[in-house]
Each structure stands twice: as structure tokens, then as C-alpha cells.
Amino acid sequence: MSEKHYLQQLEAQTIYIIREAYNRIQPLGMMWSIGKDSTALLWMVRKAFFGKVPFKLILLDTEMELPEVYEFRDKYTKEWDLDVHNELCPPESEMDPTLPPATRAAARKTEGLKNLLKRDQYKGIIGGIRRDEQSMRAKERVFSPRSIDGSWDFKDQPAEFWDQYKCEIPQGCHLRIHPILHWTELDIWRYTRMENIPIVPLYLARNGKRYRSLGEKNITFPVDSNASTIDEIIEELQTTKTPERAGRSMDNEREDSFETLRASGYM
Amino acid sequence: MSEPLHLPLRIVIVGHVDHGKSTLIGRMLNDTGALPESKVRELEAAAKGRGVPFEWSFLLDSFQAERDQAITIDTTQIRFKHGVREFVIIDAPGHKEFLKNMISGAAAADAAVLIVDAAEGVREQTKRHAYLLHLLGLKQVVVAINKMDRINFDHGKFEALVQELKEYLHTLGVRPTAFIPIAARDGDNLANASTRMDWYKGKTLLDQLHVFERFGAPVALPLRFPVQDVYRVDEKRILVGRIESGVLRKGDKVLFSPTNETATVTDIVSWPDRHDKAFELKAGEVFGVTLDQPIFVERGHIGSHAEHAPMLTNVFRTSLFWLSKNPLRVGNSYKVRFGTTETAVTVQSIDKVVDTDDLKQTEQAKEVVKNAVAEVTLRAGQLIAVDSYSDNHKTGRFVLVEGADIVGGGLISMEGYADQRRLMQPKSENIYAVDHLTDxxxxxxxxxxxxxxxxxxxxxxxxxxxxxxxxxxxxxxxxxxxxxxxxxxxxxxxxxxxxxxxxxxxxxxxxxxxxxxxxxxxxxxxxxxxxxxxxxxxxxxxxxxxxxxxxxxxxxxxxxxxxxxxxxxxxxxxxxxxxxxxxxxxxxxxxxxxxxxxxxxxxxxxxxxxxxxxxxxxxxxxxxxxxxxxxx
CATH class of the missing domain: 3.40.50.300 (P-loop containing nucleotide triphosphate hydrolases)
Incomplete structure (x- = not known):
């Protein structure tokens, strides 16, 4: 099938999930990290609701994002008429001191998210994670329940088949909804190109380096690359064997770093 | 713009615990060059750190808890590419307690690999999983006979096992496309032909997977478009959802069930506004449509063409699998969900229970216990619109909800039941409702x-x-x-x-x-x-x-x-x-x-x-x- 038809099928599944979440779960919010995945997802949310975004977008802000990220947020919040909530995360000094340094820095977002959930009583949080990113995320359900403390019981997940999702959860718990779980990194770039979705320019190579995955400036690093256009990124990804999150130091500090983060509520 | 792309073929790998599913997957990923360079090194280091020999299954079992218990505990999905084809492997667990995970994986698959230990042969979960493949409607099945080294790559023993398996699987309605002798740990007959089994002339497992097809949405079947939601956007009332089967065109007159209301589709709405506006929607596409009449339509109503409408009924027969620890009993009430419809049902009768271990059938049983399969008649409180699974596999299946949990799934059979749509007509024909001029x-x-x-x-x-x-x-x-x-x-x-x-x-x-x-x-x-x-x-x-x-x-x-x-x-x-x-x-x-x-x-x-x-x-x-x- 053509690239267009292929991407439209992925998109249809995503839009179906977004609308399902909106119908079944209130109040609902969406994580917008300003990265390529959640921005592509936001684009599909706008498609699902005919140009509008009927819920809050949430940025978990550690004040350590790269300046280009904040610029992008401000520009499109205005241009797309978005309701963006900037949630300031608690400082690193309040995190578990036994965690390795980068994992500790990443844990700030988990805590920020917990504060937000507690205060605003969200029942559903839409997030732009994908199965192919990381083996922990490959285990995810599309509608994934989280307990009161935000933790994920990956050993006892609900049955999920035939596009029927778990929508009812106890008081105080919430659901993470993952509408692009079935997409790959390459799919996202092809879709971004087809739909002409804007991206933070840091993804494009300058002086032999580019960001493949965007995170806070203290724990994310650019990788070697000469891909300075989306076409070149797509070409690069078809041959590379370097994992997407190679520039994310918290994933690689200890064998179970990311697992520990995820189980305690990290996106 | 570029070369054609294909949605990946989804493969579920099932079989008895310890028959080698995770090993097969780990080794296959390695042999197809799908692994990032660092991954195997990372796992080798981890094994060394733990003082155990390296196993291919570590790759999938990359959860701490799993490695410690040495069993796979949840469905995971792994993609890889081989030649021009993309694959997604859905790894289903082999542990008896986790049938729901296996179904969560297998229900989305296009094809299945049933793995059987050459030395152990058919075991309890081999049977159960094979039966579920049948119930989930999976027709593309290949059997991998693993650990051939344990029977010294013996041709005769392999043929004997194939014969036994074939006979058994046929009684379940599962007809495998091929039986392949493999040694997953060493890679024999996965991506590369084995040098230790010259007598085997068939395809490698990967070559066999290349032959299987991915199922598309059923465009050729009658139109079904369950309403997912109704939006009011800038004064326009827009019905949204997904076309499950058939084709919907602008200007079509459509019938909604179970309300029996009709209206004409005036527009297909999308964003951003396209200059090449769609005039038709095919199965698999999501829709936004407007109607010419302000009829009562809400989530759960099913749109169709009048001449090929679903059946209206308040009773239907099903084949179902049951996952709850609480037995399903006659008189119990559950919620049934199919498409976007959700309604309460009561178990009217349990007509047959099938024991998936020995395929023994019990008629008129009192209850269906966890992990069993049964034929059950369900009664709804009101008329609902249904299709038989044999007519439409997208709309003819449902899940059962107990409390807040999905605890079962099944296929609908309307054989022997009358369509109740005609009962909805008023007794006297000369009555015409007069419309009020205010609403x-x-x-x-x-x-x-x-x-x-x-x-x-x-x-x-x-x-x-x-x-x-x-x-x-x-x-x-x-x-x-x-x-x-x-x-x-x-x-x-x-x-x-x-x-x-x-x-x-x-x-x-x-x-x-x-x-x-x-x-x-x-x-x-x-x-x-x-x-x-x-x-x-x-x-x-x-x-x-x-x-x-x-x-x-x-x-x-x-x-x-x-x-x-x-x-x-x-x-x-x-x-x-x-x-x-x-x-x-x-x-x-x-x-x-x-x-x-x-x-x-x-x-x-x-x-x-x-x-x-x-x-x-x-x-x-x-x-x-x-x-x-x-x-x-």
C-alpha cells in the first residue's frame, strides 16, 4: 500500500482511541512534552475533534527543558488556541537520594505528575508513548490503569482485546491512555512529513549532532548524525541500529533504571 | 513519495510453558539483525552479573521480576523487519494463570506459531491455546516442533509427532499450514535452514511467516458504522466513529438500529478541510458525518443500509471464553460490549461447557469456571442490533464485563432466532405521528x-x-x-x-x-x-x-x-x-x-x-x- 494509505490506517486507530477516551473518561488531560511524538498525537487530537482540543494539555516542567522547547510551546499554544497547563515539578533535592543521578532527575516528572493528579483529580491522562521505544513500554495496554499512588502493576494488567478497553477504575486511581502505542519512530517521522506538522528544530542535525529524543538539558544529549531534514532523518532511521533513547542517560544508568521509573508512575 | 509500506504481520506465539517461546523470539530477532548493537551485550553483562548463563529469552523477559521467576508474565510486542516485510511478534505467556494476557495478545494476531517441545509433545496448555486459536478465528497457524536436539534430530520421531499433532488439532478445527522442526536456541530452521536436519525439505519458520497475510478491514461486507459519539462543533451536529465493514457514501440513506430511524448522510466532515473532500468512507476508516434529519442518535446505535440491516433481538447464542475467578452462572447479570454498544445481559442458559484439557463436553452445565470455554445463551433487557460472527467477524463478537473488568469474550450465533425488527411496527397502519412545532x-x-x-x-x-x-x-x-x-x-x-x-x-x-x-x-x-x-x-x-x-x-x-x-x-x-x-x-x-x-x-x-x-x-x-x- 502507499505510504499515505499506510499512515492513514495507523491514524484511524489512534483517532478511534482518542474519541473512546473522551467519551468514557472525565476529566481527561493530555501530556504534551513538545516532543515529536506528543506533537504528532496532538495533531491527531485536533483531527478527532475537528480542529479543537477539548481538554487540557499538560507540560511537566522541570525548568530544565531546552530553550527551543519553550519557544515552540509558546508559539503553538497561541497559534492553535490550546489550553496548556504548565506543571512545575518539585526540586531534585526532594527525590529519593538512593536513585542514580539521572534517574533522580527524571523522577521529578513523576512527582510533578502525582501532584497534578492529586490536585486536579484527573481520571484519564493521554500520553504519547510507543511500544518500540523501550521494552518496558512494549508491555503496555492502550488503556492502562494506575493505582492511587500512581504505580503501574505490570504483572496484573486488564484483559484488552477487540478494541474494548477498561474504562472504569476505583476512586483515586487513573487511566493512562496510549493512542500511539502501535506507531514506530519511523512512522511518526513519516506522518510528520506527510501532514506537515511543525517540530522543534533540535531534531535536525547541526554540526554533526542532533537530538533523537528530547528531554531535559541536564540528562539528554544529542547523538552523532548528519540528518538535517526530515527526509534525511527517515533515511537515517531505516539503517541505524542505535536505540532511540541512547541519548537519555536515565535509561542506561542501571539495568533496571527505566523499569523502576515506570513502575512508580513515570510516563 | 517513496517505496510502498505494509502494516506489519502480527504473529502470536503460543504453547506450553517452557516449550521455548521466548527463546525462539530472542533468537529470531538476533538472526534477522533486528537487535540494536548494544542489546545482546547488555543482556550478556546482566547474566554475568547475576552469575547465570546467557539465555535468548532474557531479551523478552527484560523485567526484573520475570527474570527472577523465569516465566513470561505479560503480553509484549516486538517489531522486526525481514526482507521487505515487517512483523510484530506478540509474546503470550505460558503460565496457566495468565490466560487473559494470552488472549489480549492473540486476539489481535493475523497468524500464530504454536510451539511444541519435541521431547514432551502435547501438553495441557498446548491444547488450551490451540483451542483458543480456533475460537479467536485464527486460520493461519504454523506448528514449530522445538528442541529437536533433544530427540537427536530424528526424522522418524518428528514424523510420528506431526501425525499425532495433526490428528489432535483437526478435532479442534485447527488446520496448520506447516509443521517445522527447529532448535530455537541454536537457530536451526528459524531464519536459516538447519544443517543438522538434511531430511527436512520444507520452509524455514521465517519463510513460512512471509507467506501469511495481514487481514484488512472487511470492505466487501454490508455497511456497519457504530456511532462512537455525537459532537456539536460550531453549531453542526457530527456523528463520529469507525466504519467496521462496507462502504458509506455521501448521500446514502442510512438506517440506525435499534431505534429504526432513518436519515440521509449530507456530508463527510474532516479536519483540516481538504480540497479533495472525501465522498466515501471505507471499512477501517474513522468518520465524521452529518445527517439531514435531527433524529435521535447516540453512542451504541448502529448505522447500516436498510436492505442489509443487522438483526434486532433481545436474545442471542454465543461461544465464549471465561476469565473471571467468579464462575458464570445461569441468572447472573453482566454488561455486554460490542463495538460501541454496551447493555446489560442475563445468562439464560449454559448450553454446553467444553473442557479444553480433554475436550470433554458437558451439556446443560450449572456454571462456567475460569479459563473454560462454553456455549451460552444471553438475554438482554431491550432489543439490540447484532450480527452473527459467521456473517461479520468485526461486529459479531463481544466482551463481557463483570463489575469494572472485562472477563470474557465470545462470538455471536443467531442461528434459530427470528429478527424482531418487524415487531417494532405499530399495530394499526393508519396512524401517523404529527410533529410538534416546538421541540x-x-x-x-x-x-x-x-x-x-x-x-x-x-x-x-x-x-x-x-x-x-x-x-x-x-x-x-x-x-x-x-x-x-x-x-x-x-x-x-x-x-x-x-x-x-x-x-x-x-x-x-x-x-x-x-x-x-x-x-x-x-x-x-x-x-x-x-x-x-x-x-x-x-x-x-x-x-x-x-x-x-x-x-x-x-x-x-x-x-x-x-x-x-x-x-x-x-x-x-x-x-x-x-x-x-x-x-x-x-x-x-x-x-x-x-x-x-x-x-x-x-x-x-x-x-x-x-x-x-x-x-x-x-x-x-x-x-x-x-x-x-x-x-x-
Missing amino acids: ADARAQKLGHYGGVFWFTGLSGAGKSTLAMLAEKALFERGYHAYVLDGDNVRHGLNKDLGFSPDDRAENIRRVGEVSALMADAGIVCITAFISPYRADRDRARSASPRHFNEIYIKANIETCEKRDPKGLYVKARKGLITEFTGIDSPYEAPENPEMVVDTEVNSVEVCVKQIVDYIEAAVSLKKKRENIIAA
């Missing part, structure tokens, strides 16, 4: 609230009349136009020709149902206080005002009511002075799925009244959400 929204704006029927049901002495009158007073004082239809009052006038025989009771309730529907239409908050002991009668009252009917169960048990006995009726009934008294010598069928339950045994009158008033206020509020208003 519910206009009335509501004027009155300050919508109308509604709040149907109290419960035993005599449960508190229906008392609560109805107090709620009416409270609502009235808050400015609502509320009125109570009470049993005794109605029998003095409208229904004074009726007695207490079952027929007269049914007619009594029918009239009250119709009157309350008219009152609700006129914008009144109508509360009715009748024992109304039969479900069928209450269901008929509901069908008189489907849009604003609320069944409220005023709950108190017979002992409590008899103790209260405000009218001295129980005493008379016990003495035999009154016959056919509900609860004594006439049944009370409690609501199965009421909109609200008010427990008068537990709560004080004040608390009950508050609960009722709060509920009614929310139900008739002008803000009541019949449509989701999309506003940024």
Missing part, C-alpha cells in the same frame, strides 16, 4: 429544565409513595415542574376499570407508562410510584419514553416491608384476605440494571430524598450532556 430543547429553555420519567419500583412498604411525595415537594420548591403519579390515585380515575389480575396489572402499568411519557414530553418531571413487579412491564414503560426514562429501585427486603406495613396490607395478605399480593404469593422481579438504587433499609428518609433530588436535578439539568460540545 424538547425549546421547552426546556422555557421551563428551566428537561422533562423526565422517574420510575420508582419496589415492594409495598419500601417507601415509594413517601419518597415520591417528599421529592416532588423539594423539587417544586426549587422551581421544578414536578408531579407524582401514585398507584392508589391513578386507580381512582384513569384506571378504575382495572383490577389486580396479572393482565389488569400489566395494563395498569402500560397506561401509566404512556401517561408519564406524555408528561415528560410536555417538559414535566414525572415521578411514578408503583410496585410494578414485572420487568417486562417496566421495560415497556421504558420503551414508551426511551430518551428520558429512569428506573429507580426503592430497595427494602420483604421482612422490613412487612414490619413497616403502613397500610396493613401484609397482615391481610398473610391472613389470605388479599390474594396475589406482591412478595407474598406473587413474585417481585427486582430491576437488573436500574439507573439508581435507593436503599431505604440503610438510609434515613432525609438521606434518600436528597439522593433522589440530586439525581433528578442532574438528569433534567439544561447542561445535561446528550451531545459532547467540543469547544477549545
Whole structure:
């Protein structure tokens, strides 16, 4: 099938999930990290609701994002008429001191998210994670329940088949909804190109380096690359064997770093 | 723009615990060059750190907990590319406790690999998984006979095992495309042909997978488009959802079930506005459409063409698998979900239970226990629109929900049942409804609230009349136009020709149902206080005002009511002075799925009244959400 038809099928599944979440779960919010995945997802949310975004977008802000990220947020919040909530995360000094340094820095977002959930009583949080990113995320359900403390019981997940999702959860718990779980990194770039979705320019190579995955400036690093256009990124990804999150130091500090983060509520 | 792309072929790998599923996957990923360079090194280091030999299965079991227990514990999905083809491997667990994960994986698959240990042969889960592949409708199955090294790559032993497996699988209705001898740990016959089994001339496992196809959405079947939601966007009412089968074109006249309403599709709406606007939608596509008529349509209604409509029924037969620790029993109620429809059902009969270990069948069983498979007849409280699985595999399947959990799934069979759509036609043909020139929204704006029927049901002495009158007073004082239809009052006038025989009771309730529907239409908050002991009668009252009917169960048990006995009726009934008294010598069928339950045994009158008033206020509020208003 053509690239267009292929991407439209992925998109249809995503839009179906977004609308399902909106119908079944209130109040609902969406994580917008300003990265390529959640921005592509936001684009599909706008498609699902005919140009509008009927819920809050949430940025978990550690004040350590790269300046280009904040610029992008401000520009499109205005241009797309978005309701963006900037949630300031608690400082690193309040995190578990036994965690390795980068994992500790990443844990700030988990805590920020917990504060937000507690205060605003969200029942559903839409997030732009994908199965192919990381083996922990490959285990995810599309509608994934989280307990009161935000933790994920990956050993006892609900049955999920035939596009029927778990929508009812106890008081105080919430659901993470993952509408692009079935997409790959390459799919996202092809879709971004087809739909002409804007991206933070840091993804494009300058002086032999580019960001493949965007995170806070203290724990994310650019990788070697000469891909300075989306076409070149797509070409690069078809041959590379370097994992997407190679520039994310918290994933690689200890064998179970990311697992520990995820189980305690990290996106 | 570039080379053609294909959605990946989804493969589920099933089989008995320890027969080598994770090893097969790990090794196959390695041999196809799908692994990032660092991954194997990372796992080798981890194994060394733990002082154990490296295993290919570590790759999948990359959870701490899994490595420690040495079993796979949840479904995981891994993608890889081989040649021009993309694959997604869905790894299903081999541990007996985790059948729901296996189904969560296998239900989405296009093809299956059933793995069998050459030395152990068919084991309990081999049978169970094979049976489920059949029930999930998976036709593309390959059997991998693993650990051939354990039988010294012996051709004769392999052939004997294949013969045994073939016979067994055929009895389940599973007809594998191929049987392949492999040694997963060493990579024999996975991506590369084995050098240790010259006698095998067939395909490698990967070559076999290349032959399988990915199923697309059924474009050639009759149109089905379940309504997922109704949006109001910039004054336009847009129905949204996904076309499950067939093709919908702009200008098509469509029939919605179960309401039996028709309208014409005036536009296919999308964003951003395209210059090459779509004029048709095919199976698999999500839609936004507008209609020419303001008919009542909501989530769960199913659109079709009139000439190929789904069946309307309140009873259907199913083949289902059961995942809950609580057995499924006759008389139990669950929610059934198919597409976007959700409705309450009761188990009418368990017609057959199949033991997946020995395929023994038990007819007329009392219960279906966890992980069993059964043929069950379900009854719904109202008419629903269904397809048989054999006619439409997208709409002919459902899940069962117990409490908040999905606990089963099954396929619908309508063989032997009549379509009840014709029963919906009015008896007299020369009746034409006259349209009012004002509508519910206009009335509501004027009155300050919508109308509604709040149907109290419960035993005599449960508190229906008392609560109805107090709620009416409270609502009235808050400015609502509320009125109570009470049993005794109605029998003095409208229904004074009726007695207490079952027929007269049914007619009594029918009239009250119709009157309350008219009152609700006129914008009144109508509360009715009748024992109304039969479900069928209450269901008929509901069908008189489907849009604003609320069944409220005023709950108190017979002992409590008899103790209260405000009218001295129980005493008379016990003495035999009154016959056919509900609860004594006439049944009370409690609501199965009421909109609200008010427990008068537990709560004080004040608390009950508050609960009722709060509920009614929310139900008739002008803000009541019949449509989701999309506003940024």
C-alpha cells in the first residue's frame, strides 16, 4: 500500500482511541512534552475533534527543558488556541537520594505528575508513548490503569482485546491512555512529513549532532548524525541500529533504571 | 513519495510453558539483525552479573521480576523487519494463570506459531491455546516442533509427532499450514535452514511467516458504522466513529438500529478541510458525518443500509471464553460490549461447557469456571442490533464485563432466532405521528429544565409513595415542574376499570407508562410510584419514553416491608384476605440494571430524598450532556 494509505490506517486507530477516551473518561488531560511524538498525537487530537482540543494539555516542567522547547510551546499554544497547563515539578533535592543521578532527575516528572493528579483529580491522562521505544513500554495496554499512588502493576494488567478497553477504575486511581502505542519512530517521522506538522528544530542535525529524543538539558544529549531534514532523518532511521533513547542517560544508568521509573508512575 | 509500506504481520506465539517461546523470539530477532548493537551485550553483562548463563529469552523477559521467576508474565510486542516485510511478534505467556494476557495478545494476531517441545509433545496448555486459536478465528497457524536436539534430530520421531499433532488439532478445527522442526536456541530452521536436519525439505519458520497475510478491514461486507459519539462543533451536529465493514457514501440513506430511524448522510466532515473532500468512507476508516434529519442518535446505535440491516433481538447464542475467578452462572447479570454498544445481559442458559484439557463436553452445565470455554445463551433487557460472527467477524463478537473488568469474550450465533425488527411496527397502519412545532430543547429553555420519567419500583412498604411525595415537594420548591403519579390515585380515575389480575396489572402499568411519557414530553418531571413487579412491564414503560426514562429501585427486603406495613396490607395478605399480593404469593422481579438504587433499609428518609433530588436535578439539568460540545 502507499505510504499515505499506510499512515492513514495507523491514524484511524489512534483517532478511534482518542474519541473512546473522551467519551468514557472525565476529566481527561493530555501530556504534551513538545516532543515529536506528543506533537504528532496532538495533531491527531485536533483531527478527532475537528480542529479543537477539548481538554487540557499538560507540560511537566522541570525548568530544565531546552530553550527551543519553550519557544515552540509558546508559539503553538497561541497559534492553535490550546489550553496548556504548565506543571512545575518539585526540586531534585526532594527525590529519593538512593536513585542514580539521572534517574533522580527524571523522577521529578513523576512527582510533578502525582501532584497534578492529586490536585486536579484527573481520571484519564493521554500520553504519547510507543511500544518500540523501550521494552518496558512494549508491555503496555492502550488503556492502562494506575493505582492511587500512581504505580503501574505490570504483572496484573486488564484483559484488552477487540478494541474494548477498561474504562472504569476505583476512586483515586487513573487511566493512562496510549493512542500511539502501535506507531514506530519511523512512522511518526513519516506522518510528520506527510501532514506537515511543525517540530522543534533540535531534531535536525547541526554540526554533526542532533537530538533523537528530547528531554531535559541536564540528562539528554544529542547523538552523532548528519540528518538535517526530515527526509534525511527517515533515511537515517531505516539503517541505524542505535536505540532511540541512547541519548537519555536515565535509561542506561542501571539495568533496571527505566523499569523502576515506570513502575512508580513515570510516563 | 517513496517505496510502498505494509502494516506489519502480527504473529502470536503460543504453547506450553517452557516449550521455548521466548527463546525462539530472542533468537529470531538476533538472526534477522533486528537487535540494536548494544542489546545482546547488555543482556550478556546482566547474566554475568547475576552469575547465570546467557539465555535468548532474557531479551523478552527484560523485567526484573520475570527474570527472577523465569516465566513470561505479560503480553509484549516486538517489531522486526525481514526482507521487505515487517512483523510484530506478540509474546503470550505460558503460565496457566495468565490466560487473559494470552488472549489480549492473540486476539489481535493475523497468524500464530504454536510451539511444541519435541521431547514432551502435547501438553495441557498446548491444547488450551490451540483451542483458543480456533475460537479467536485464527486460520493461519504454523506448528514449530522445538528442541529437536533433544530427540537427536530424528526424522522418524518428528514424523510420528506431526501425525499425532495433526490428528489432535483437526478435532479442534485447527488446520496448520506447516509443521517445522527447529532448535530455537541454536537457530536451526528459524531464519536459516538447519544443517543438522538434511531430511527436512520444507520452509524455514521465517519463510513460512512471509507467506501469511495481514487481514484488512472487511470492505466487501454490508455497511456497519457504530456511532462512537455525537459532537456539536460550531453549531453542526457530527456523528463520529469507525466504519467496521462496507462502504458509506455521501448521500446514502442510512438506517440506525435499534431505534429504526432513518436519515440521509449530507456530508463527510474532516479536519483540516481538504480540497479533495472525501465522498466515501471505507471499512477501517474513522468518520465524521452529518445527517439531514435531527433524529435521535447516540453512542451504541448502529448505522447500516436498510436492505442489509443487522438483526434486532433481545436474545442471542454465543461461544465464549471465561476469565473471571467468579464462575458464570445461569441468572447472573453482566454488561455486554460490542463495538460501541454496551447493555446489560442475563445468562439464560449454559448450553454446553467444553473442557479444553480433554475436550470433554458437558451439556446443560450449572456454571462456567475460569479459563473454560462454553456455549451460552444471553438475554438482554431491550432489543439490540447484532450480527452473527459467521456473517461479520468485526461486529459479531463481544466482551463481557463483570463489575469494572472485562472477563470474557465470545462470538455471536443467531442461528434459530427470528429478527424482531418487524415487531417494532405499530399495530394499526393508519396512524401517523404529527410533529410538534416546538421541540424538547425549546421547552426546556422555557421551563428551566428537561422533562423526565422517574420510575420508582419496589415492594409495598419500601417507601415509594413517601419518597415520591417528599421529592416532588423539594423539587417544586426549587422551581421544578414536578408531579407524582401514585398507584392508589391513578386507580381512582384513569384506571378504575382495572383490577389486580396479572393482565389488569400489566395494563395498569402500560397506561401509566404512556401517561408519564406524555408528561415528560410536555417538559414535566414525572415521578411514578408503583410496585410494578414485572420487568417486562417496566421495560415497556421504558420503551414508551426511551430518551428520558429512569428506573429507580426503592430497595427494602420483604421482612422490613412487612414490619413497616403502613397500610396493613401484609397482615391481610398473610391472613389470605388479599390474594396475589406482591412478595407474598406473587413474585417481585427486582430491576437488573436500574439507573439508581435507593436503599431505604440503610438510609434515613432525609438521606434518600436528597439522593433522589440530586439525581433528578442532574438528569433534567439544561447542561445535561446528550451531545459532547467540543469547544477549545
